[in-house]
Ligand SMILES: NC(=O)C1=CN([C@@H]2O[C@H](COP(=O)(O)OP(=O)(O)OC[C@H]3O[C@@H](n4cnc5c(N)ncnc54)[C@H](O)[C@@H]3O)[C@@H](O)[C@H]2O)C=CC1
């Protein structure tokens with residue numbers, strides 16, 4: 001049932017490298033079905049990034065890719081990188097860091113809900129992981145990934161810099177989200193050692209006191225947090241942290257949900273389109289074999305519909321279809337199933353059709 005007037009949306013796809021093209025194609029197929037059912041027009045255009053950009057143009061972020069992303073309604077990315085480009089002058093990962101910076105995407109949201117039907121896939125006990133519902137707010141355009149790098153024959157350095165403003169904006173975003181959830185923020189830093197972390201803690205504490213006193217705030221050091229996240233993950237609601245800590249902790253917690261292939265993310269700025277991508281990388285070990293789990297990318301497409309295109313019903317129907325398919329045990333090999341990437345996407349498409357059919361018939365019965 002359409003919830004908005006038919007409209008054209010310009011969606012940029014950045015397939016990238018490794019499994020990136022496979023999982024992006026799966027999500028594109030799902031989006032095509034959503035467009036048909038809801039009466040929207042999704043205009044897709046594919047652009048180069050990462051190793052694919054290096055191979056074709058020598059640049060991991062060709063200028064036309066940046067221009068297309070800035071003009072898009074939403075951007076969906078697969079993954080970049082792989083051993084093929086090791087030791088080369090330009091690195092695929094530069095392309096991803098570059099587009100995040102160019103689009104001003106300072107907040108990377110990485111939600112994790114452990115499905116009861118998949119709790120047994122975690123190496124941790126079912127009673128520890130069942131019911132986990134948290135979201136990582138990772139600062140995305142600052143910190144050590146973006147600081148100056150130096151290299152001589154005998155030493156190397158990576159500078160970690162954070163400004164007050166960079167910390168404030170992601171902190172506000174995390175607190176606002178906590179108000180819509182269970183009202184708790186855990187801010188993660190390394191304030192016992194790092195000056196950037198001491199500034200981080202001061203700024204988070206001040207924003208909390210001045211603007212969000214109704215939210216419960218706790219601070220944690222990243223090393224013990226890595227332990228707590230596998231000992232008592234259900235205690236966490238919103239986890240707020242800097243760029244590198246968020247990158248590492250979110251891969252760690254993906255294990256709670258059964259597979260890194262399940263987790264989506266949204267990268268958002270103050271304005272303009274967001275960029276949506278699974279949290280995993282290019283998975284060179286399984287690339288090109290129809291083995292990758294497409295769910296993280298398909299759920300990222302749902303986040304794109306919600307956050308950038310403002311199509312909430314459409315996003316919810318994708319999420320409901322994914323939940324139904326996982327509950328039925330129709331999964332890829334990482335979750336113990338037998339489906340390939342394409343078949344897993346087809347199963348989700350069939351579930352969308354079934355959900356849509358049921359909704360349509362309920363409406364007709366009501367009218368009748
Ligand atoms: N956003 C991005 O584009 C990212 C790119 N990378 C790049 O990816 C390359 C490989 O990095 P890795 O450390 O191996 O991390 P990775 O996330 O690509 O793979 C780690 C493990 O998880 C598995 N895995 C990942 N995605 C999966 C999926 N959808 N379904 C089933 N299994 C999946 C892989 O097979 C591998 O065993 C590197 O070049 C790295 O820089 C890494 C992380 C993020």
Ligand SMILES: CC(C)CC(=O)C(=O)O
Pocket residue numbers: 093096097247279
């Ligand atoms: C630049 C990327 C490869 C960093 C990363 O691992 C991520 O964003 O998950």
Ligand SMILES: [Mg+2]
Pocket residue numbers: 247248251279
């Ligand atoms: Mg990562």
